[in-house]
Amino acid sequence: MDKKLKILYCSPEVTPFSKTGGLADVSGSLPMALYEMGCDVRVITPKYSGIGNSHGKLKKISTSFCFRIGKRNEETGLNEGKLPDSNVHIYFVSNEKYFYRKGLYQEDGKDYEDNLERFSFFSMAVLQLLKGINWQPDIIHCNDWQTSLIPVYLNTLIKKDKSLADFYKNSRTIFTIHNLGYQGLFDKEKFPVTGLGLEVFDIKGLEYYGKINLLKGGIIFSDIITTVSPAYSREIQIKELGQGLDGVLRDKKD
Template identity: 50%
Template sequence: MKVAFVSYEVFPFAKVGGLADVAGTLPKYLEKQGIEVFVIMPKHKLVEKNAEKFGYKLEKVVSEIAVSHVKTDEKFDVYESTLPGSNVKTFFVANEYYFSADEVYAGPDLGEQSIFFSAATLDLLKHLDLKPDIVHVNDWQTALIPVYLKTLYRDDPFFSKTASVFTIHNLGYQGVFDPRYLSFAGLPDYVFTIDGLEFYGQINFLKGGIVFSDVINTVSPTYAKEIQTEEYGEKLDGVLRMRAKDLYGILNGIDYELYNPATDKRIYVNYDVNRIELKWENKVKLQEELGLPVRKEIALLGLISRLVPQKGLDLLIDIMDYLTLFDLQIVILGTGDDLYENALRKFQEKYPERVSTNIKFDVDLAQKIYAGADIFLMPSRYEPCGLGQMFSMRYGTVPVVRYTGGLADTVKEYDPQTLEGTGFGFKNYDSAHFLEAVSKALHFYYREKDHWKRIMVNAMNADFSWDRSAKEYVELYKKALAKVGR
């Protein structure tokens, strides 16, 4: 089986969020399952910058390809590399106009950029004669590829037996644009209907992926159910219910070779479940680096997040003054909305010995927080899967989460009677219940030392590797192939 895996960001070439981790890891595990897989992504400016840091090479393999169907004179080049730690070939669509921004999700026109990349991906496949059985696309930036396959390419012999799989990593980001973009894309007018891309008078790229893909999945079983409700469906719940028989939930995994506290070179001191006491040395080093009072015994809480409404930051801000009455420290890392950035900066100014606010994107500091913190906070309003809680558990840092989406699928409430469970959580989205869950964790940390060690061990022994999930994707691909008569 030959799979073209298409994503806007792929670690280590370019990373903004969890999609990059998935796209940089899942193909390697698919390869282990015997799948012939190759990755396609834009050649962002970050790709060149990261080459030296991560030790990969880029080679131009094709120049000046015209894009089919799209109303533009812009052409693209193709570069090739290999996904580090694998034999997975990665192809880059390069164009100076559309992919010249310093940031991944930026450019002269995000709608045109997505259209150009989607159309160029299909041209790349034909030009390099990479005839895929499956085209696996991810999020709205690539969601028009299934639309092209089912319309303009439906009678093309090259793609006649190609099935499409569309993974929704976050339904909150949909790619909604003016209908004029349909003309730019060269797509037929008949797709602009309520049963196609039309969405309240606009066109919705993500809706196109839902409607035209052979199979759809989200990144956790619970989120697959949640998005079919009005509360979580982001106005697409009706469309998703119509496709319910083709909608699946597969939990993301993490790369256990890369994220391993016993070998991770990004943390201060290596440790494992049998040398768990060495974890505390990471706390002390983190306190020193961030300028917090060095106190080995104090509870250190960590939060690593995009600072956006989805992540429950309003709940944290609500309880922060009260939290600082406890004997604890809080380390925050992330960037996002000015509202949250400014509020969290003020807490550091107000409580400099309690709060360290780091408004930046820093993957090395993130690893140090996973290793050095005692408790990891994820009070998300919704969470399609979430990787932070998996990283934290891998490093023996106990998560406190809201039980929604993938957080509900991965974190199990600790039961002192059975000694089972990996963390603490709450269901109702309000600050009082969040504070109650944090307080419960602090109680066990300070007053139930034996239980706390048990929770840490349980968390570190939990298995969220990609092996299981990759097997589920292989089965999903088989379902997609059956939809096109294979």
């Protein structure tokens, strides 16, 4: 029997557990389609407040898992459930400080001030937890700016850790842009919370007109870039519709 392709689908929101837009719907349906095609696909997302056994029984895999990002120690738990009416496993990364809030990314129309720290934590937690449960993906499929540090970390910090580098040596990344208008822009003074070296804050990295641009990092450091449609792919490579990243996208074109 042929070996099943192992795909980790990383998304900041997944229907019916969490949703602000269309990304959640795609994240709740595409993995099931991949499963039906014969892939061993698993989903991973933050465990926001409100996610619980009302969506189906969740099993605790780890109550406490510690790791470092730069100079700070972090702690996370991991829960496991299934997408509704399917056999697709979904993992929930838990941390009360970062995810037990009223909103997903903002509250009362204002972005959370620590969004960079929150999703730096999530991105590194994903990579640490996979090794912790010893599940090696062939493909790590990331979606939008909230997961864009995963390919960045894989090509920087993870390569400096021999055990993690060996674990991920055969993994490849896909990064899907759902909405180029949301790029994950942050002041450069916040860069240390990513744990990355300053060499990554560069025109060939995350630097964007003096700011941090997470989406740009995801585009540059991922192996393959996809969008929601062929038409959208063509549109965002045009200067007028490229939201300042058209040149970066053209450079990644096959």
